[in-house]
Structure formats: C-alpha cells, structure tokens
Amino acid sequence: xxIMLLATATLLVLSGLAEAGEPIALSPLALDAHxxxxxxxxxxxxxxxxxxDGAVMSxxxxxxxxxxxxxxxxxxxxPVIRPVVTVDGQEAVLAGLTWSVIAYWIPVARxxxxxxxxxxxxxxxxxxxxxxxxxxxxxxxxxSIRVQFRVEAGWGALERVSYQPVExxxxxxxxxxxxxxxxxxxxxxxxxxKFAWSIVHRGMWADLAEMPEAQTAxxxxxxxxxAPGGKVEADIVLxxxxxxxxxxxxxxxxxxxxxxxxxxxxxxxxATRLMASARSTGRDDLDLLMNRNALFTRFYAxxxxxxxxxxxxxxxRSPRYYVSAAYWDRDSMLWSFPALLRFDPDTARAALAYAxxxxxxxTGTHSRFIDGVVLxxxxxxxxxxxxxxxxxxxxxxxxxxxxxxxxxxxxDHLATTIAEARDEATGLYASWQDAQDEYRRHPYLxxxxxxxxxxxxxxxxxxxxxGRDSDASRFxxxxxxxxDAILKHLVIDKDGKRIFAAGWDGAAxxxxxxxxxxxxxxxxxxxxxxxxxxxxxATSAWLQSSAYPFGYHGTPYxxxxxxxxxxxxxxxxxDHLRLAALRDKALMILTHSTxxxxxxxxxxxxxxxxxxxxxxxxxxxxxxxxxxxCDVYCKPRADASAPIERHRDKT
Numbered sequence: 001x002x003i004m005l006l007a008t009a010t011l012l013v014l015s016g017l018a019e020a021g022e023p024i025a026l027s028p029l030a031l032d033a034h035x036x037x038x039x040x041x042x043x044x045x046x047x048x049x050x051x052x053d054g055a056v057m058s059x060x061x062x063x064x065x066x067x068x069x070x071x072x073x074x075x076x077x078x079p080v081i082r083p084v085v086t087v088d089g090q091e092a093v094l095a096g097l098t099w100s101v102i103a104y105w106i107p108v109a110r111x112x113x114x115x116x117x118x119x120x121x122x123x124x125x126x127x128x129x130x131x132x133x134x135x136x137x138x139x140x141x142x143x144s145i146r147v148q149f150r151v152e153a154g155w156g157a158l159e160r161v162s163y164q165p166v167e168x169x170x171x172x173x174x175x176x177x178x179x180x181x182x183x184x185x186x187x188x189x190x191x192x193x194k195f196a197w198s199i200v201h202r203g204m205w206a207d208l209a210e211m212p213e214a215q216t217a218x219x220x221x222x223x224x225x226x227a228p229g230g231k232v233e234a235d236i237v238l239x240x241x242x243x244x245x246x247x248x249x250x251x252x253x254x255x256x257x258x259x260x261x262x263x264x265x266x267x268x269x270x271a272t273r274l275m276a277s278a279r280s281t282g283r284d285d286l287d288l289l290m291n292r293n294a295l296f297t298r299f300y301a302x303x304x305x306x307x308x309x310x311x312x313x314x315x316x317r318s319p320r321y322y323v324s325a326a327y328w329d330r331d332s333m334l335w336s337f338p339a340l341l342r343f344d345p346d347t348a349r350a351a352l353a354y355a356x357x358x359x360x361x362x363t364g365t366h367s368r369f370i371d372g373v374v375l376x377x378x379x380x381x382x383x384x385x386x387x388x389x390x391x392x393x394x395x396x397x398x399x400x401x402x403x404x405x406x407x408x409x410x411x412d413h414l415a416t417t418i419a420e421a422r423d424e425a426t427g428l429y430a431s432w433q434d435a436q437d438e439y440r441r442h443p444y445l446x447x448x449x450x451x452x453x454x455x456x457x458x459x460x461x462x463x464x465x466x467g468r469d470s471d472a473s474r475f476x477x478x479x480x481x482x483x484d485a486i487l488k489h490l491v492i493d494k495d496g497k498r499i500f501a502a503g504w505d506g507a508a509x510x511x512x513x514x515x516x517x518x519x520x521x522x523x524x525x526x527x528x529x530x531x532x533x534x535x536x537x538a539t540s541a542w543l544q545s546s547a548y549p550f551g552y553h554g555t556p557y558x559x560x561x562x563x564x565x566x567x568x569x570x571x572x573x574x575d576h577l578r579l580a581a582l583r584d585k586a587l588m589i590l591t592h593s594t595x596x597x598x599x600x601x602x603x604x605x606x607x608x609x610x611x612x613x614x615x616x617x618x619x620x621x622x623x624x625x626x627x628x629x630c631d632v633y634c635k636p637r638a639d640a641s642a643p644i645e646r647h648r649d650k651t
Contacts, residue, residue, distance in 0.1 A: 026100040026108065027288045035597040037099055037107045038296065038318060038617065041124040042304045042311075044131055044240060045069075047318035047617060051597065053094045054109045054120040055079035059131075060161070060317065061240045063195075064308040067369040068162035068325035069317060070195055070240075072186075075156030075214030081199075081238065083135055084150040085118055086223075092118065103271035104278065104291040105299075115141040121263075125270045129306075130239035130254035134263040138231040149221040149234040153199055155186045156214045161325045162369060170194060174208050174215035177248030184208065184217045185248050198247035200237040200255040235263050240306060277343045281633035285591055290629040293600050294343045297623030301336040302351055305370070311350045312358075312370040318617035326375050327359055327368045329383030330435065330517070331620035333390040334451075335571075339623035341397055342630050349403060352394055355387045356410035363387060364417055366433060378439070381421055381431030381448035382518055385455035388414050392458030395465060408466055415459050415475075418452060426506065427485035434503070435518030436564045442503035442511050446490045447518035450528045453482045483528070495547070497538035513550070514543050514572070516565050516603075521575040521582075531579055540582070557589050558606030567612055569603040570621045574628035583632070590625075600625045 031037070036048040036057070048057040057079050060071040074080040085092045097109040102121075109120040117138040124131040137147050155172055159165040170190040177183025177198050184206045185198040204219040224232045237255045241247025258266055277298075278291045300317045304310060313332040316324045333355055340348035355363075358372040364384030366376040391411060395404055404411070421429040423444070429452045430443035456479035463471035492501045492510050500520050503511035514520055520539055524531045531537075543560040544551050550566055552558025559568040559576060568589065576586035593609045595601055600622040602615025615621075 026102055027104060027284070027292075029099045029101060029107075029598055030594045031099050031597050036320075037122075037597060038300065038599065039105060039107050039122050039124055040131070040299050040317070041126055041128065042299065042302070043129045043306065044124055044238075045300065045303070045317040046122060046124065046131060047300075047320060049107060049122060050079065051097065051099060051109075054083055054097060056081035056122075056238075058319070059197075059238065059240075060319070061306040062303045062312055062314070062317065062325075062370065063160075064305040064310060064312070064371055066160045067371055067373070068160055068314075069319065070306070071159040071161050071165060071319055072155060072197060072240075073157040073159060073165075075154045075216070078154055078156070079152070080154060081133065081236075082152040083120055083133060084152060085135070085137055086148045086150060087113075087116060087137075088146050092116065094118065094120075101288075101292065102267065103274035104288060105274050105295045106267060106271060112140075115139070116145070116147075121267060123263075123267045123270055125254065125257075125266055126273050128254050128257075129241075129250040130237050132254060132258065132263060132266060133236050133238070134233065134267065135235070136231055136233040137226065139226040139228055142228055144225055144227050146223050146225050147232055148223040149204070149232075151199070151201065151204070151219040151236055153184070153186075153217045153219065154214055155216070158188050158195060159319075161319050162375065163323050163326060165319060168194075172215050174210055174217055176206070176208075177251075178244050180248035180252045183248040183251060184219070185244055186215055186217075187244055193243035195240070196243050196247040197238065197240045198251045200239075200248065200251040202255060202259075203234065204236070233263070242307060279343060279630055279634045279637070281629065282635060283633070286629055286633055289590070289595075289598065290626050290634075291343075292598055293622035294339045294626040294630075296599055297336045297339045297619050297626060298344055298347055300617070300619035301332065301623060302340070302347060310358075311354050313351055313354055314370060314619070316617050316619040318619065320617040321619070322614055323367075324617075325370070327370055327372075328366070328620075329355070329359070329363055329386045330380065333386035334382070334624075336620040336623035337390045338393070338627035339630075341393060342627055342634075345394075345398055348394060349398070349400065352387075352390055352403070353407070355390065356407045360387075360410050360413060363414060364421075366437060376437075379421070379432045380435075380437070381429055381445065382435055382451050384414070384417050384421065385448070385451040388418070388455040388458050388462075389451070392461055395462065401465060404462060404465055411459070411462055414455075418455060421452075423506070426489055427481055428489060428504075429482070435515050436562065438564060440503060440511070442505040442509065444489065444506060445503040445511075445515070445518070446486065446500050447502070447515065447520060447522065449482065449486050449490065450523055450526050451518075453479050453486065453528060454526050456482060486528075491535055494538075494542060497542070498535050499539040499542055500535060513548075514560050514562055516560075516562055516569040516572045519560075519572050519575050521560075521572055521579065525575065525578045531581065540579075552606040555606040557592065557604055557609040559586070559589070561603070561606075565603065567603040568606050570600050570618070570625050573603075574625045577628045577632055590629075 031051045033052040035051040060069040119136045121134040177185045182202045188195040201219045204221045207218045237251040239251035366378040428444040460475035501510040529536045546553040550561040576582040596616045601611040
C-alpha cells in the first residue's frame with residue numbers, strides 16, 4: 001500500500017479531546033494487521049503495540065546495572081496488556097482497527113462495531129515515568145447499551161536484552177500496590193527486589209492469579225449504561241519502578257495528572273510538547289515520515305536508565321532490531337545525532353555529553369554496553385571520527401561555546417585516538433573493521449578516511465574556537481595532507497575511468513565495491529568532492545551499472561548495495577536524496593514503501609520496495625533518513641534567524 005495515499009494529515013476530533021480545545025491534527029498510518037506501532041518516552045518504551053487489536057506485547061526500560069534493556073514479556077506469547085470492551089455482556093472483537101498518530105507519535109486506534117465507536121489511545125508523556133491507555137466507547141445505536149471496560153494483564157518473563165533476550169530467573173509475584181489505591185504491582189526478586197511494574201486502574205477492581213509460569217491480573221470496570229449519542233471512557237496507567245514502592249507511585253503520579261487535567265488534557269499537553277520540535281517540508285507524506293522517524297530516533301536511540309537516571313544511547317530500544325540495546329559511535333553520532341540536532345537541540349546536547357563522558361574511553365571500539373564497557377572489540381575508524389564531527393556540528397548550530405570549553409579535554413582525547421591510526425608511509429588512517437562491522441584485510445577505507453578528513457577540519461575549527469591557533473593550523477594542514485593521500489592512493493582506473501575504490505590493502509589490492517553504511521555516495525555530502533566531480537560521477541555511474549554485481553541496475557527500487565547488504569539500504573537511499581542527480585528516484589522509493597509501519601528499516605527489496613524483516617525498528621538509521629529529508633526539504637523555522645541562546649549558560 002502506498003504511504004502517500006494514507007499519510008495526508010487531517011483534522012479529526014478524538015473522543016474526549018474535543019472538549020479540551022481545538023481539534024487535534026491526526027496523521028493516518030498505513031498499517032497491515034501484522035504490523036506493530038511503537039511509542040514511548042525517555043523512560044519507557046512500548047515497542048510492539050499490536051496493530052490487529054491494540055494489545056501491548058512487551059515494554060522495556062533501560063538499566064545501567066543490567067547494561068541494556070529490561071523487557072517485560074507476556075505469558076506464552078500473549079500480550080502484557082490487552083484492552084477489552086464488552087457490550088451487553090459480550091466481548092466486542094477489536095478487528096479492523098485504523099491507526100493514526102497525534103503529533104506524529106501518540107498512536108490512536110479506532111474501529112466501529114455494530115454502531116459503537118471504540119477508540120484506544122496510548123500516550124507516554126514527556127518526563128513521565130509512566131504511560132497511559134485511554135479507552136472510549138461512543139454509542140451511535142438507536143438504543144441504550146451496557147458497556148464494561150476490561151484489561152487483561154499478564155507477565156510471563158523478565159528479560160535482559162543486549163542484542164539477544166536472556167530470561168532472568170528470579171521470582172515473579174503479583175499483588176495489590178503498596179500505599180496506592182486501585183493499583184496492581186508485579187515484582188521481580190532475587191536476593192532483593194530488582195525490578196517492578198505497576199498498573200493504576202482507578203474505577204476498576206482486580207482479580208489476581210499466580211502460577212509458576214505466569215502472573216496475571218484481570219481489571220474490570222463497573223458496567224455502565226450508555227444512551228444513544230452517549231459515551232463512556234476509562235484509563236489505566238502503566239509504570240515501571242526499581243521495586244514495590246516506586247512502581248505504583250510512578251503510575252500514581254500520572255494518574256493524578258489525569259485526575260486534574262483529564263486524559264484529554266494530558267494527551268493534548270504531550271502533543272503540544274512533541275509538536276514544538278516538529279519540522280515541515282510542505283508535504284504531508286514527507287512530514288509524517290520525517291517527524292515520526294525523528295521522534296523514533298529521539299526516544300528509541302536515546303533514553304534514561306531507570307536505576308541511574310542517566311541519558312544513554314543505543315542502536316535501538318526495540319528488541320525487534322537484531323543488535324538492540326548497545327552503543328556504537330558511528331550509529332549514535334553519525335546517524336542519530338544529526339536528527340537530534342535538527343529537531344531537538346536540548347536532547348542533542350545531552351547525547352553528546354554522554355558520548356564524551358561514559359563512552360569516551362573506548363571511542364572507536366566496535367560496540368559497547370551502555371556504561372561504556374566493551375561489548376565487541378575491534379577498532380573502527382569511522383567510529384573514532386564520529387564524535388569529533390558531532391561536536392563541531394553542535395557548536396556550529398547552537399553556538400554553545402560553554403559546552404565546548406567544558407569538554408575540551410574530551411576533544412583532545414578524541415584527537416589522540418584518531419592520530420594513533422595514522423600510517424606514516426601512506427598518510428592514510430587505518431581501520432580493522434568496515435562500516436558493515438566486518439573485518440577487512442584492507443585497512444585503508446575510503447569513506448572512513450574521508451570522515452577523518454572531515455574530523456580533522458572539525459578539530460581545526462574547534463581549536464580556533466578554543467583560542468588554540470597553532471593547533472588549528474596543525475589540524476588544517478593535516479587535513480590537506482590526508483586529502484592528497486586519499487586522492488593519490490584510493491582513486492583507481494576502472495574501465496577507462498578514474499573512480500574511488502572503497503578500500504586498499506596498502507600494496508596492490510583494492511576493494512572495488514560500495515560499503516553502504518559508509519557509502520561512497522556520501523562523499524559530496526561530507527564536502528570532500530562536488531557532485532559533478534569527474535571521479536565521483538564515474539564512481540556513481542559504475543556502482544549503478546550492470547557491471548556492479550550489487551548495483552540492481554534496472555530494478556524499480558534498486559540502489560547499490562553490497563555483498564553483506566544485498567538490498568537497497570536506508571543509508572544509500574538517504575545519500576542519494578542529498579544528490580541532485582539521483583534525488584528523484586530516491587524520493588520515489590522513500591515515499592513508495594510503507595517501511596515497517598512507517599518506521600525506517602535497514603533497507604528495502606530492490607524489486608518490490610518491501611522493507612527487510614531483519615533490520616526493523618532501526619532507531620539510529622531512522623535518524624539518518626529523517627535528517628536527510630529535512631536537509632533537502634525542510635522549510636526554515638519561523639525563528640530560524642534567532643540565535644539559540646538557551647544552551648550558552650549551561651555547563
């Protein structure tokens with residue numbers, strides 16, 4: 001289904017929200033029944049709300065002590081939370097749900113069942129340690145009906161996720177919440193309580209059941225009679241915590257806000273805050289894709305740990321991504337960070353402080369746990385360059401010189417890390433792994449060396465900003481030397497043309513291919529060559545030709561891939577979008593695909609345009625594509641000419 005046909009923004013009035021003010025803008029989503037809808041905030045992720053019936057299949061939090069995600073799963077593949085509506089004593093089947101998002105992020109499901117309009121809204125307010133499920137039923141029949149809301153909650157496993165889920169083997173219990181009325185709390189214990197989660201269900205009573213393999217709670221509201229034209233609503237609040245007391249009180253805090261503002265007020269307040277960071281291209285389909293993926297990278301590539309309350313970065317907070325919950329310099333700083341900087345500079349500042357703090361000592365190492373400890377060893381040159389480029393971009397956009405001054409020692413450390421990779425004989429910089437995270441016998445990778453060239457220029461500008469003029473001159477001179485070395489050693493003859501190789505072994509063997517996460521198509525965007533440079537133009541033409549085995553020449557949705565990524569990748573798609581000569585096809589592909597329910601994946605099938613299944617919920621790549629869309633199509637903000645002052649007094 002073409003996303004352009006369904007993504008036109010419309011003004012719709014949500015049940016229960018009309019009274020809170022003006023109608024709220026909803027963006028319809030193009031979803032199939034097997035899709036999921038993610039939402040969440042910096043504290044809590046709901047990665048797989050089932051599109052078929054609105055059930056929550058899992059939720060998770062970040063945990064510093066567990067070095068990854070703590071994930072709550074339902075029993076035997078069943079949901080953690082399943083909303084139920086009964087009408088005159090019979091369960092209404094929640095089939096044929098149509099989904100939209102408020103403010104590009106708050107999912108709303110609607111269906112009509114025999115004249116009844118049923119609506120489910122999931123909202124995780126910013127800065128809240130809880131999430132809300134708001135349920136409404138409106139009676140469009142000619143006679144009165146009896147309606148009861150019910151929620152089935154079940155706990156089958158607590159898992160630690162760092163790439164792979166590992167079930168934890170402590171004791172799980174369910175009991176009434178401590179010191180909080182109308183609360184049910186699920187507790188995980190070993191020698192002490194290690195984790196808990198709670199549901200506050202005001203106006204509902206709970207039937208609890210414990211079995212060795214599962215703990216369940218069925219929450220039932222009072223049966224209400226609704227006259228024709230009337231409606232009824234109910235709310236539950238879900239919250240994690242460190243133990244038995246904090247979980248129900250985290251939920252109570254949001255329940256109290258709902259009591260004061262109403263669910264509609266809380267949802268509207270959240271939408272207003274989300275829309276403050278939104279950007280516009282003037283096209284509804286692009287606005288939905290861009291803003292939703294910018295929010296996905298904000299809340300799924302970054303978050304706060306439940307136990308240390310620290311901002312951390314990960315590839316994805318969704319376990320649907322196959323290497324979720326770990327930190328990679330390249331992913332976080334080159335792919336996700338640019339979107340933060342364009343949409344949410346405050347979060348960008350916190351993300352950069354994390355990269356220059358807990359993650360600094362192992363910068364350039366393949367992947368790390370969220371506390372900075374090495375997960376996968378191996379030096380990656382692009383990862384070493386990434387934080388330097390991010391610091392320079394942050395300073396250029398925000399003018400936050402106080403941040404730079406406070407982290408000057410970290411910048412010096414990064415400069416030393418990069419310098420240690422320099423080969424004196426060639427003037428090039430060496431890497432052990434490529435941007436596909438594969439060991440290469442060829443240490444001198446073109447894209448990575450261009451990133452170092454960019455980083456050296458960034459170090460020159462940062463040194464100048466710090467008043468270190470001699471250092472600025474030294475870095476600028478080294479950038480010039482590296483540029484000469486790249487053009488000397490990494491440009492080869494191919495079919496009578498001069499093209500960029502992807503890498504070189506330092507002797508006579510070249511990698512004549514593309515490496516999509518660090519593609520040669522990005523060289524103009526990095527400022528190394530112009531798009532019409534003859535060497536780049538010849539490289540682009542060869543990679544798109546039938547001579548390149550992974551060029552997908554002639555396929556409708558094909559862009560050059562590689563032996564490792566044999567499909568149209570999201571990175572190359574974004575790189576093509578930035579190139580005037582290749583933009584039209586990239587835009588067609590981008591807007592044709594429904595992706596993973598609208599969330600960017602690693603790539604698409606060159607023949608069908610369908611999203612690949614392995615690389616779903618890829619939060620850092622979502623940021624890479626969102627930033628590219630914005631750079632090409634975003635209209636200036638109304639206050640774009642005003643300096644960003646709010647950062648300058650922060651240290």
